[in-house]
Amino acid sequence: MNETTDKLFSQIPSVEGMRNQLAYRTRGDKYIWGIVVLLSLVSILVVYSATGSLAYKMYKGNTNVYLFKQVSFTMIGILLIYFLHRINYTLFSRVATVLFMLSVPLLIYTLFFGARINEGSRWIKLPIINMTVQTSDLAKLALFMYISRMLSRKQEVIKDFKKGFLPVVMPVLIICALIMPANLSNALLTGATSLLLMFIGRVSIKHILLTIGVALIPVAFIVSVAVITYDGKQKEETKKTTVAEKAKSFGRFGTWVKRVQDFIYAEKDEVPYQVQQAKIAIANGGVLVGLGPGNSQQRNFLPQAYNDFIYSIIIEEYGLMGGAFMIFIYLVFLFRCIRIFRRCPYAFGAFLALGLSFTLVIQAVANMAVNVNLVPVTGVTLPLVSMGGSSYLFTCCAIGIILSVARNVEQMEGKVEEPVTDHLAPAGETEKPALA
Known part of the structure; x- marks a missing residue:
């Protein structure tokens, strides 16, 4: 009897063994794994709170519908992160071109035949699961894989305009041009992130400034139209307001003009309803703990x-301290990704981790800036926190790829025991990229 009992107990793993097994299974940067878990918990709490009343109205008193949905997306997202972090990141270099070539026709299809939600054609509906997917998220993921590959392979001629700069910048211009008609803010953020990655990839400063100058032309045009057509009285019968209203016939141009006007002249005219309610929420939160979960x-x-x-x-329920803590979390995430960039001996992995981290952190900063009325209203979500959807899943894919790079860095540094052949670099990657 004692021998049988001893055998049974011997088969039960110890706490230390379970912890070692978990650490082995979830390799990569432990801080990033911790950030993923922390933001996932915050997301579940805040989404449940923010959707309680909506669920009560939509589902006849059942307030848990969106909670179950968010928990499901969180579980799927973590599984995606786990699966992708187990893949050798060099595989993403091999599929980057295919994904980029696939994303271009998808964006074109979405632009003309996509589902229109909130005045924008940004989604396509998957037939079987009846889920809408924002194709720009796939396009951004593919773009950063592709330009990371191009930057790593063009380092010797990166200062040359034709041989180095054009092969890197043309994919960015194509993707941003296809995203812009339906989502200008997303296109601008994608372009800004790409230029930042090019700067770190030692692209010539004058070429980057030239690209910025070209990109500022449509932005300046929108701001000019917003200023010229603005009428402080905002009456429909006035001539200037009529001009602004007519602009709505050109896709989302009228929406862009109106948002710029709302932002510039917010003190002189009525503040947009959503901005006003966001300000009230922030004021309710106070400085320390807010109103509570x-x-x-x-x-x-x-x-x-x-x-x-x-x-x-988040600020209303957890106060300004909670809002500041969220900023701190994203900054820690960026710092850990920069650390991966510095430690990765191969150019593609370094650029890939840095580019994907930039796009997530810049998106988070843009979302926060909109909420506190520092920039005009845009349609960007808060990564890993906003309610689940295709954007949430693609964010998880990006984090999984970053952790894949971190895992391979650990293998090359000898921190985990795995076959050396698992981290062979793609052709052309022999040196670590220098910071610009």
């Missing part, structure tokens, strides 16, 4: 409280 008042009035304006709900 689940006690948001503005969730009943703030549009997209669970998505674009979820940061306002």
Whole structure:
């Protein structure tokens, strides 16, 4: 009897053994893994709070519908991260061209035949699972894989305009041009992130400035139209307002003009409703602990409280300290990714980790800036926190790829025991890229 009992107990893994097994299974940067778990928990809490009233109205008193949905997306997202972090990151170099070539026709199809939601044609509907997918998220992921590959292979001629700069910048211009008609803010953020990665990849400063100058032309045109057509009275019968209204016939141009006008002249005219409600939510939060988890008042009035304006709900429930803590978390994430960039001996992996981290952190900063009314209203979500959807899953894919690079760096540094052949670099990668 004692021998049987001893055998049974001997088969039960110890706490130390389980911890070692978990550490072995979830390799890569442990801080990034911790950030993923922390933001996932925050997301579940805040999304449940922000959607309680909406779920009550939509599903006849069942307030748990969106909670179950968010938990499901969180579990799927973590599984995606785990699966991708187990893949050798050099595989992404091999599939980068295919994904980029696939994303271009998808963006074109979305532009003309995509599902229109909130005045924008940004989604395509998958037939069987009846889920909408924002194709720009796939395009951004493919773009950063592709330009990381190009930057790593063009280092010897990167200062040359034709041989080095054009092969890197043309994919960026194509993707941004296809995203812009439906989502200008997303296109600008993608372009800015790409230029930042080019700067670190030692692209000539004058070439980057030339690209910025070209990109500022449509932005300057939108701002000029917004200023010229603005009428402080905002009456429909006035001539200037009529000009602004006519601009709406050109896709989302009128929407862009109106948002710029709302931002510039917010003090002189009525503040947009969603911005006003976001300000009230932030004011309710106070400095320290806020109203407490689940006690948001503005969730009943703030549009997209669970998505674009979820940061306002975080501040309302957890105070300015909670909002500052969120900023700190994203900065730690960026710092750890920069550390991966510095440690990775191969150019492609270094650029890939840095490019994907830049796009996530810049998106987070843009979302927070919109919530506190520092920039005009845009349609960007808070990565890993806003309610789950295709954007959430692609964010998880990006983090999984970053952890794949970190895992391979650990293998090359001898911190984990795995076959050396698992981390062979793609052809052409022999040196670590120098910082610009």
